Amino acid sequence: MKHEGDAKREGDAKRGSEIKRGTIKEVAARAGVSPATVSRVIGGTYPVAGSTRSRVQRAMRDLDYVVNAYARALVASTSNTVAFVVNDITGAFFAHIAMGVEQQATAEGRLCLVCTTHGDPARELAVINLMREQRAEAVVLVGGAPSTPGYGERMVKLARALDAAGSRLVLAGRPSLGPDVPETVVEYDNEGGAFAMTSYLLSLGHERIVLLGTQPGLSTSDERVRGYERALLSRGLTPDQSLMVPGEFSRESGYEQTLRLIADGVVFTAVYAITDMVAAGVLHALREAGRRVPEDVSVVGNDDIPLAQELYPALTTVHIPHEELGRTAVRLALNRADHPGAQQRTKMGTHVVVRDSAGPAPRPA
Numbered sequence: 001m002k003h004e005g006d007a008k009r010e011g012d013a014k015r016g017s018e019i020k021r022g023t024i025k026e027v028a029a030r031a032g033v034s035p036a037t038v039s040r041v042i043g044g045t046y047p048v049a050g051s052t053r054s055r056v057q058r059a060m061r062d063l064d065y066v067v068n069a070y071a072r073a074l075v076a077s078t079s080n081t082v083a084f085v086v087n088d089i090t091g092a093f094f095a096h097i098a099m100g101v102e103q104q105a106t107a108e109g110r111l112c113l114v115c116t117t118h119g120d121p122a123r124e125l126a127v128i129n130l131m132r133e134q135r136a137e138a139v140v141l142v143g144g145a146p147s148t149p150g151y152g153e154r155m156v157k158l159a160r161a162l163d164a165a166g167s168r169l170v171l172a173g174r175p176s177l178g179p180d181v182p183e184t185v186v187e188y189d190n191e192g193g194a195f196a197m198t199s200y201l202l203s204l205g206h207e208r209i210v211l212l213g214t215q216p217g218l219s220t221s222d223e224r225v226r227g228y229e230r231a232l233l234s235r236g237l238t239p240d241q242s243l244m245v246p247g248e249f250s251r252e253s254g255y256e257q258t259l260r261l262i263a264d265g266v267v268f269t270a271v272y273a274i275t276d277m278v279a280a281g282v283l284h285a286l287r288e289a290g291r292r293v294p295e296d297v298s299v300v301g302n303d304d305i306p307l308a309q310e311l312y313p314a315l316t317t318v319h320i321p322h323e324e325l326g327r328t329a330v331r332l333a334l335n336r337a338d339h340p341g342a343q344q345r346t347k348m349g350t351h352v353v354v355r356d357s358a359g360p361a362p363r364p365a
Contacts, residue, residue, distance in 0.1 A: 030059035041109075057109070081111045082330055083131040083139045087119050091249075091277065092305035093322065097142050097172060100326025108334050110137060121146055128158050132165055138184075138333040140170040140326075144220030152177060159183050168336065172329040173320075174219055176345060184336075184344040186329040190220060193318035193350035194227025197272060197300055200316075200352050202235050205361035206270040206298060212257055212282060213247040213274035224274055224302065243268065247278065254281025262289050269297060269361045276301035276308045279315055283357070294359035304353055313356035321348050 105112040163182035215221040247253035273279035279301030304319035
């Protein structure tokens with residue numbers, strides 16, 4: 001026999017897990033649509049015209065209508081969330097892509113979750129698995145992909161597992177996992193940007209160009225190295241391995257590696273920093289060593305984060321469409337019906353932004 005309190009709690013739970021009768025009808029009447037259309041907007045699983053969706057959402061706000069998220073998740077194939085998985089959100093490069101992801105997710109009526117991996121591939125795989133269990137509608141991975149043994153195979157399995165669960169693996173700024181993998185890939189022309197930047201320095205007369213901050217085995221770095229080497233070869237120059245300096249994607253690494261180059265007596269007239277943050281460290285080290293920029297050494301970067309304009313001198317760099325990258329990744333993933341096929345892939349352009357930190361190569365003394 002149930003106590004009165006138990007019955008009341010069961011009744012409250014039942015009422016809390018259902019959409020109250022009459023409420024949908026009120027929303028439908030105010031929006032001028034059918035109750036079925038309101039349900040489609042709430043569920044987000046059927047196509048609804050944008051203007052109609054806006055009217056329904058406005059009516060829901062006006063009537064202070066709230067859908068029980070748990071109840072909706074029980075009947076939906078996904079939880080109407082987008083997961084943004086990134087190494088570190090404190091960096092401007094990732095932060096601006098995250099902004100694009102969040103903006104588009106909000107515009108699509110989804111909640112955006114941010115998950116950090118701290119550069120640990122095992123943690124990244126664990127986060128993706130967790131998001132699959134939580135029925136995230138899309139899992140957006142940002143940044144370079146490691147080429148460690150087994151990583152690609154595990155990612156392919158996760159892509160297929162997400163697809164089977166009604167979700168989607170989205171690769172933003174990293175290469176495809178291969179043909180026939182259910183994925184959304186939004187790349188930017190990383191190699192082309194590095195080729196254009198190196199070619200620009202070569203056109204200014206520079207031949208001893210340091211590429212600073214490489215990370216062999218990371219797709220972002222490897223693509224920029226290929227662009228750099230291709231530009232040199234196109235001018236009949238053999239890439240000099242001593243000028244390709246590994247390091248972290250950080251200001252501190254750029255500073256330390258530049259001072260080491262100077263201390264070791266390496267001859268160079270230009271530094272192509274693999275990211276703008278690395279370039280900031282390069283500029284600091286050159287000032288400290290009494291080298292003028294760009295009169296003695298030209299310095300360029302990659303990414304075109306807001307900091308690039310604030311550096312002194314203002315940094316010449318490769319522009320990457322950060323926010324558009326994030327928006328496009330979410331838009332394609334959530335609107336797969338408009339883009340049929342297991343694989344969606346698009347590549348965005350990059351270009352050199354000329355500012356004040358690069359100039360003609362100094363003439364030999």
